[in-house]
Amino acid sequence: MKHQDAYFQNEAIQIGRHAKTLPEQVAEQLLKAIQEGVIEPGERMKEETYAERFAVSRSTIREAMSILERHGVAERIPRYGVRVTAFDPLEIEQIFIIRAQLLGLAARLVAEKHAPDILEQLQDGVAQLKKLANDPKTQPVDYMEISVHMQRILMSASGIKRLHTMYEALSDQALWRFAIREKAVSFRTQKRRKQSASDWAAVVAEISTGNGAAAENAAKSLLHSSYLAVKETLSFKDVSKE
Structure with missing residues (x-):
């Protein structure tokens, strides 16, 4: 997870400079990390981890993950949480x-x-x-x-x-x-x-x-x-x- 900390520090979101909502901005950063392999297929995405990493509320992270779900990039597993969609x-x-x-x-x-x-x-x-x-x-x-x-x-x-x-x-x-x-x-x-x-x-x-x-x-x-x-x-x- 340390490699993700360094990645997201370099990709810090600049609040106030975007027309998009905060959850959309977070979702974009998460999507980019998934595309670049920083967050791997099948990896669990914990709300508390990303809330701390982005310095936002867990509800914001929850909305961001919902955006990823709608795009088919993440999936919600009952009694487990959200994970990056695994290769099928x-x-x-x-x-x-x-x-x-x-x-x-x-x-x-x-x-x-x-x-x-x-x-x-x-x-x-x-x-x-x-x-x-x-x-x-x-x-x-x-x-x-x-x-x-x-x-x-x-x-x-x-x-x-x-x-x-x-x-x-x-x-x-x-x-x-x-x-x-x-x-x-x-x-x-x-x-x-x-x-x-x-x-x-x-x-x-x-x-x-x-x-x-x-x-x-x-x-x-x-x-x-x-x-x-x-x-x-x-x-x-x-x-x-x-």
Whole structure:
């Protein structure tokens, strides 16, 4: 807990300089600490601890934690209290499975459209991914942004608005955003980034041939590889026991 004391001293809230309420300000600081791993998944969040740390009342902390609960970042356990939402390996796997089906469908539809402008955008994206993957200094989040952009191109080009909406809704789930996307878990190593760039090249190659079924399978394979990387990085087997 000492590392948290030092963290929150550096992130002290300046009361009176924000338009947001005090609980909202506290919630923002707690959320940032969760995102940066200072407060870990599954960790209990005691009201008295944070009331003392932020020099506010326990009711303020209680309201701040309620804000985190509404965002899905924290959960209240009967006779236990509030804790940071723990990784749920099964839920993450299910999200990957659903996303793979949706991305696969989008890739099939785009392949069958034979749209040169979309293909050009995707090929440009693959070139960017390969360049980033070949640079050992690339930050995972920078690679992730291009990969996400590629996914959005496919979704938008599919021509099915509902498909795009469903895919984005899955991406906005708190568990996915804070455990996977914002930490770029899938792309932490250069080896993994190179694999991803190769997977994307395969997807775009199949789209260029107009082979819808092959494009669909390639897109599903891309997300399956991403899931395996996440599974290994997060050590699901250990996290699920917390």
